[in-house]
Amino acid sequence: MSIISKIFSNISGIVGVTLVLIYIISAIAAPLVAPYNPYEMNHINSLRSPNSSNWAGTDQFGRDIFSRIIYGARISLFLAVTSMLLSAVFGGVLGAVLGYVGGKADLIVMRFVDILMSFPSLILALTLVAFLGASLQNIIIAIAIPFTPVFVRMGRSAAIPIKEEEYCKASKASGASIPWIIYHHILPNVFPLLLTQTTLSFSKAIIFESSLSFLGLGVQPPLASWGQMLGAGRQFMTLAPWIAIAPGLAISIVVIGINLLGDTMRDVADPHLQNTS
Amino acid sequence: MQIKGLRIIFLTLFLSVVLTFAGFSVNAESEPIHGGTLELARVDDATELDPHTTTAHPSRRIFELVYSNLIGLDADMQPVPELAESWDISEEGDEYTFYLRDDVYFHNGDHMTSEDIAYSIERILDEETGAAARSHIADIENVLTPDDYTIVFELKSPNASMLLHLADANAVIVNKAVAEADSLNSVENTVGTGPFQLSEWYPDEEMTLIRHADFYEEDKPYLDEIRFTVIPEEFSIVAGLRTGQTDFALLNLPTAALAIEEQTPNVTLSSELSLRWTPLFVNTEREPLDDIRVRQAINYAINREEMIASAMLGEAEPIGPIPSSLTFWAYDVSQSPFYQQDIDRAEELLREAGYEDGFTISINFMSGYEEVLSQVQVLQNQLEKVNINLELNSLERGIYIDRWVDADFDLSLSTNAGAADPDFYLFRYFHSEGSLAFIHGHWSNDRVDTLLEEGRREVDEELRQEIYLEAQEILIEEAPFIWLNAPYEYFAFADHVKGFTPLPTGGINYLKDVWLDN
Numbered sequence: 001m002s003i004i005s006k007i008f009s010n011i012s013g014i015v016g017v018t019l020v021l022i023y024i025i026s027a028i029a030a031p032l033v034a035p036y037n038p039y040e041m042n043h044i045n046s047l048r049s050p051n052s053s054n055w056a057g058t059d060q061f062g063r064d065i066f067s068r069i070i071y072g073a074r075i076s077l078f079l080a081v082t083s084m085l086l087s088a089v090f091g092g093v094l095g096a097v098l099g100y101v102g103g104k105a106d107l108i109v110m111r112f113v114d115i116l117m118s119f120p121s122l123i124l125a126l127t128l129v130a131f132l133g134a135s136l137q138n139i140i141i142a143i144a145i146p147f148t149p150v151f152v153r154m155g156r157s158a159a160i161p162i163k164e165e166e167y168c169k170a171s172k173a174s175g176a177s178i179p180w181i182i183y184h185h186i187l188p189n190v191f192p193l194l195l196t197q198t199t200l201s202f203s204k205a206i207i208f209e210s211s212l213s214f215l216g217l218g219v220q221p222p223l224a225s226w227g228q229m230l231g232a233g234r235q236f237m238t239l240a241p242w243i244a245i246a247p248g249l250a251i252s253i254v255v256i257g258i259n260l261l262g263d264t265m266r267d268v269a270d271p272h273l274q275n276t277s
Numbered sequence: 278m279q280i281k282g283l284r285i286i287f288l289t290l291f292l293s294v295v296l297t298f299a300g301f302s303v304n305a306e307s308e309p310i311h312g313g314t315l316e317l318a319r320v321d322d323a324t325e326l327d328p329h330t331t332t333a334h335p336s337r338r339i340f341e342l343v344y345s346n347l348i349g350l351d352a353d354m355q356p357v358p359e360l361a362e363s364w365d366i367s368e369e370g371d372e373y374t375f376y377l378r379d380d381v382y383f384h385n386g387d388h389m390t391s392e393d394i395a396y397s398i399e400r401i402l403d404e405e406t407g408a409a410a411r412s413h414i415a416d417i418e419n420v421l422t423p424d425d426y427t428i429v430f431e432l433k434s435p436n437a438s439m440l441l442h443l444a445d446a447n448a449v450i451v452n453k454a455v456a457e458a459d460s461l462n463s464v465e466n467t468v469g470t471g472p473f474q475l476s477e478w479y480p481d482e483e484m485t486l487i488r489h490a491d492f493y494e495e496d497k498p499y500l501d502e503i504r505f506t507v508i509p510e511e512f513s514i515v516a517g518l519r520t521g522q523t524d525f526a527l528l529n530l531p532t533a534a535l536a537i538e539e540q541t542p543n544v545t546l547s548s549e550l551s552l553r554w555t556p557l558f559v560n561t562e563r564e565p566l567d568d569i570r571v572r573q574a575i576n577y578a579i580n581r582e583e584m585i586a587s588a589m590l591g592e593a594e595p596i597g598p599i600p601s602s603l604t605f606w607a608y609d610v611s612q613s614p615f616y617q618q619d620i621d622r623a624e625e626l627l628r629e630a631g632y633e634d635g636f637t638i639s640i641n642f643m644s645g646y647e648e649v650l651s652q653v654q655v656l657q658n659q660l661e662k663v664n665i666n667l668e669l670n671s672l673e674r675g676i677y678i679d680r681w682v683d684a685d686f687d688l689s690l691s692t693n694a695g696a697a698d699p700d701f702y703l704f705r706y707f708h709s710e711g712s713l714a715f716i717h718g719h720w721s722n723d724r725v726d727t728l729l730e731e732g733r734r735e736v737d738e739e740l741r742q743e744i745y746l747e748a749q750e751i752l753i754e755e756a757p758f759i760w761l762n763a764p765y766e767y768f769a770f771a772d773h774v775k776g777f778t779p780l781p782t783g784g785i786n787y788l789k790d791v792w793l794d795n
Contacts, residue, residue, distance in 0.1 A: 041658045043587045060651065061587050061658075130673055216644040220669050221654045235532040235647050237512065238540055 006268045013264035019257025026070045027077040034067035039222045047240045057242040059232070065246050068224040072247065075225050076254070079136070080205040083143035084198050091148040092194045095155020096186045100163055101178065110156070113149045121146035122211060129217045139218055143208050147201055154197055158190045199262035203255040210251050226251050309776060313793035314502040318514045319527040322481045322507045327461040328449045328469075329401050329408040334694065334783065337446040338527070341786045342486055342503070343384075344449030344469035345493075347375055347394065347428075348440060349786060352778050354603070354697045356440045360394070360450060360470065360493075361428075370435030370736040377426040382491040383452045384474040391422040396453040398430070412712070413442040413701075437736050438698040445696065446784065472498040472789035481507055492789075499776075499792035512536070515769075518544045524774050524793070527785070528767040531592035531648060543772050548765040549779045550594055550602040552695030554702070555652070557640075557688050557759040558681070562718030566638070566687060570630040572756035576615045577623035578663045579656065585762055588651035593762040598749045599702050600763040602781040605742060606699040608749035610760075615753050623663045635664025638687040641680055644671040646692075652761070653690060684715050692764060697782060699745045704729050707752060720757035 007013040026033050035055075045062035048054055056065035098106045116124075128142040159182075162168055168185050176184075210227030212218030219225035226247040233244030323336040328344055331337070349359040361375035381389040398420050401408040416439070419431040432439070442448060451461060452468045459466055467475040470493070473486035484505040488498055506523070508514045511533040517523035519541050528534060537546045557575075565571045581595040594601050595616060597608040610616045627633060640656070642649050650671070657667040667688075672680065680686055695701065705713045708729045709721035728748040735741040753760070766783040773794045778787040 039658075041587070041655065043583050046587050060590065061655065134671060216650070216671055220671060221650065222657060232647065232650070235512065235530060238515075238536045239532060 003268055007261075007264050010264050010267075012260045016257050016260030016262075016264055019253060020261050023073055023254045023257065024077065027073040030070045030074045034064075034070040036064035036067040038063060038067040038071040038224050047236075049240070050242055056246040057240070059229075059243050060236070060240075065229070065243065068229060069226070069246055069250050072224045072226045072229065072250065073254075075219055075223055076206050076209055079140060079143065079209045079219075080202055083140045083209075084147070084202055084205055086140065086144040087147040087201075088151050088194050088198045090144075091151025092155040092190055093187070095152040095157075096159045096182055096190050098152070099156035099159025100182055100186055106156075110152075113152050116145070117149040119146070122208065125208060125212060126215065126217060129212060134217050134220055136219070139209065139212060142212070143205055146208075147205065150197065150201065151194060154193055155190050158193050159186045162186055162189050196262070196266050199258065199265055203258040203262070206251065206255060206258070210247075309496075309499045309790075309792040310794065311496075311499050311792070312501050313795065314504055315500050315525055315774070315788070315791065315793065316504050316506065316523050317525045317527070318506045318508045318517055318523040320507070320509055320511060320514070320529070322505075323478075323484065325462050326464070326467050326475075328451065329397075329406055329410065329447060329461075331462075332409045332447060332694075338783075338785055339467075339475065339484070339486075339505075340446045340449055340469075341471075341784050342473045342788060343467055343471045343475050344446075344451070345381075345471050346445070346449050347443050350441070350444045350697060350780065350782075350784075352780060354441075354781065356444065359444075360389070370437070371432040373430040373432070373439065375428045375430075377428065378493055379426050381470050381493045383455075383470055384468050384489055385452070385455070386491075387452055387454060387468075389450070389452075389470055390425040391428040392425075393453045394428050394450050395420045395422050396456065397448075397450045400451070400456065401448060409447040410442060410445055413445070413698075414439065414448065435734050435736050437733065437738075437741055438700050441696070441698045473500075473503060483507065494789065498789040500788070503788065515541065518769055518771065521771065523771075525768070525770045525777075525788075525791075527783070528769055529648075529764070531590045531764070534592060534765070534767045534769075535590060537767075537769050544769055545772065545774075547768045547770075547777070547779045548592070549768075549781045549783075550600070551764050551766045551783065552600060552602050552697065552781050553692050553766075553783075554596055554600045554695055554763050555593075555690065555692045555761045557656075557690055557761060558686070558716055559756065559758055560684055560687055560689075560718050561720040561757055562684075563687055565630065565632055565636055567718075568630045569755060570626040571632065572759065573615065573754075574623040574626040574630070574663060575660065575665070576753075576756055576759055577617075577619045577626070578660055578665070579759070579761075580618040580659055581616065581761060583618075584652060584655045584659070588655045589648060589762065589764065593764045596760050596763045598707075598752045598758070598760055599699050599745065600695060602695075602763060603697065603699060605738075606745050608746055608753070610753075613750075613753055615756075618659075620662055627663060627665075633664075635666065637666040637668060639668040639670050640688040640690060641670045641672055641677060641686040642690045643674050643677045645674070648764070649690060649692065656690075681716070684718060690761075695763075695782075699741075700729075700733055703745070703748060703752075704733065707748075707757065717757040720755070722751060722755060725751055 042062035045058050046060050048058040050057040054064050059065055098109055124146045125142040128145060129138060132138040162185060171181050209218055213225040213227030214231040219228055229247040230244055236243045321335040323339050324333040325331040325336060328340040345359050347359060347361045348356045351357045360377055360381060362378050363376050365374045377391060383389060400406050401410050416432045416434060416436040417430045418433045421429040455466050455468045464475055464478050472489055472492045474489045476487045477485040486503040488501050492498060511528055511530045514523060514526045515533050515536050518526055534546055537544050559566050559572060561567055585591060585593045595610050597610045599607045601607045640653055642653050653669055660667050681689055705711045707725055709726055725748050728744050732741055732744045735744060768779050770777060775792050775794050776790045
């Protein structure tokens with residue numbers, strides 16, 4: 001059975017894939033899907049409750065909330081993908097190298113990683129953004145850094161046992177360089193683990209971005225971000241609850257979707273679980 | 278004789294019956310009752326307690342209740358007696374004589390005399406103190422105390438705003454003996470003559486004020502106790518008002534005010550047009566804002582009504598250099614062409630200035646203030662229509678203030694504290710020697726300099742009004758700042774809270790008149 005069909009043989013896999021697909025499609029095709037321009041203010045239309053022309057209502061500036069949710073998917077997907085790639089590639093490779101090379105470098109770098117891990121990650125991200133300023137690039141860095149230690153540890157712990165394998169020792173004995181061994185023997189073995197970890201961290205990254213934006217330190221207006229919409233909607237909770245409900249729902253649905261998909265993928269990819277089933 | 282006597286008895290009986298019933302109905306409506314604790318909620322706590330040096334609003338609210346001034350202000354910002362029963366101003370306007378009450382006692386029992394007042398004024402004038410009100414009353418040259426209940430100020434030159442400045446919460450009268458012995462920045466040393474006495478303070482949690490039994494106004498205050506509770510979220514305060522946990526609240530957010538107005542019966546919302554003001558601070562030293570045509574174009578591109586309607590939910594008024602809450606001094610901006618949105622005119626001016634393709638500038642503002650963020654977004658949207666791209670710089674409070682003080686911005690937007698005096702809004706910023714003239718990059722105008730100097734000296738109200746109106750007209754045209762709007766001060770109180778008079782300063786001095794009808 002191929003991995004794809006295994007995922008689809010499972011109800012939570014189907015739901016997860018569907019939700020994630022909806023998320024990705026609306027993010028990529030936002031201009032086609034969104035009924036209105038998400039940035040256009042129309043003051044006459046302000047604070048409309050959900051109706052046939054504005055499915056999720058309008059905010060205080062008369063902007064269509066549904067369109068803003070669609071465009072918000074774009075921002076959240078972009079930020080989550082880039083920051084996860086950054087931390088997975090950087091962290092995974094660093095971990096693999098440290099695991100293989102070992103010695104003093106390993107000792108020193110891992111202590112840094114421990115320090116980084118002991119920091120509450122949201123506080124770390126907040127400090128970084130406050131320090132660097134809230135541009136998109138800095139937000140990516142601020143999300144990537146707190147996530148990197150997990151990947152470093154994962155890469156390292158996967159590399160250590162492989163180092164002792166016969167084929168690895170054989171390559172070394174026949175004079176292969178360290179980069180060659182890491183590239184041909186270590187990384188291919190580390191990769192599947194990193195992929196699963198990336199899916200699992202992905203939903204956290206989305207929540208991270210939303211939290212930063214909610215606190216006003218993430219994505220800056222006029223760009224639409226779910227967290228920022230939620231933050232702005234908070235003060236309208238009693239007057240116009242739909243402003244906060246829509247982005248809140250969007251965040252939860254996407255996070256549930258990704259988590260379901262991630263769980264299914266782990267079940268499918270993990271050889272131990274495979275044997276027992 | 279006998280008939281007449283009977284008649285009198287009858288009449289007396291009749292009247293007493295009528296008056297008794299009348300008394301009942303009056304009692305239910307307006308006869309104050311003593312006693313009870315007022316639960317007051319607000320977002321911020323006091324910072325420090327020295328009344329002469331602490332300018333933070335939350336602290337000033339406490340000074341208003343704990344201390345007294347020589348004179349006070351009524352709801353129309355007119356001087357009323359406080360420690361001084363009456364006063365005389367010499368014809369030249371350079372000598373003020375105050376006749377004091379002889380029945381004023383401090384919270385510690387000390388009798389207040391002109392010595393305490395002379396000491397307080399001198400403490401403010403002493404540069405060492407670093408008092409906030411120093412520059413405002415610096416025209417006082419000599420303080421004389423001919424007897425225990427008379428005090429005379431001799432001024433270097435007439436100063437039309439002197440009475441207003443003396444009524445400020447940072448110009449209160451302190452106890453000489455206490456202040457000479459120790460710092461005033463503690464609960465024990467907060468010894469005033471005001472209607473309430475500070476009894477306990479748990480910073481960032483709550484503060485308790487108790488009734489001052491020897492308060493000089495007879496019968497007052499009616500409340501036994503006021504408990505200030507800090508609740509950082511305005512919507513939690515609204516919820517508290519709804520459940521009856523809070524009797525009285527100080528609010529800032531238009532959304533919180535609307536939630537009370539529309540969804541909270543049994544709670545009265547009082548909105549007073551505030552003395553606070555929201556301008557666009559403009560750095561006239563930076564390109565392209567150094568060009569007056571660009572500044573005027575921005576003025577024409579802005580639609581203030583639209584901005585207020587959506588960003589402030591209608592809860593603000595457009596203003597000129599002096600906010601409209603100072604009715605007498607404020608320039609009527611509805612007559613000004615610069616206050617009518619005119620995109621064509623804006624584009625024409627930008628073309629003349631050589632910016633027909635537009636440009637990008639940035640705006641600094643403090644993060645965490647929803648109404649500020651909303652205004653900035655509307656501004657961005659409106660300026661886009663004339664090809665001005667506005668970059669938003671949301672800054673943490675401390676960083677925002679640092680950049681403001683360094684004049685390190687293109688545009689900067691914040692809501693600022695005000696005062697009941699026209700000079701406060703103009704001289705510091707727009708006189709070429711003004712202490713804050715660096716903010717707009719030393720824009721200056723000789724005529725404005727002359728007018729602002731005359732405005733300080735002119736004692737005749739009508740003439741002084743003309744002076745300030747002319748100055749404002751020039752300022753609006755030259756646009757060293759671009760004035761946007763003034764918000765409201767919100768006081769929300771449960772229906773059983775009676776007798777409160779709100780002030781445009783946001784002051785709560787009149788809690789001394791408040792009583793609970795439980």
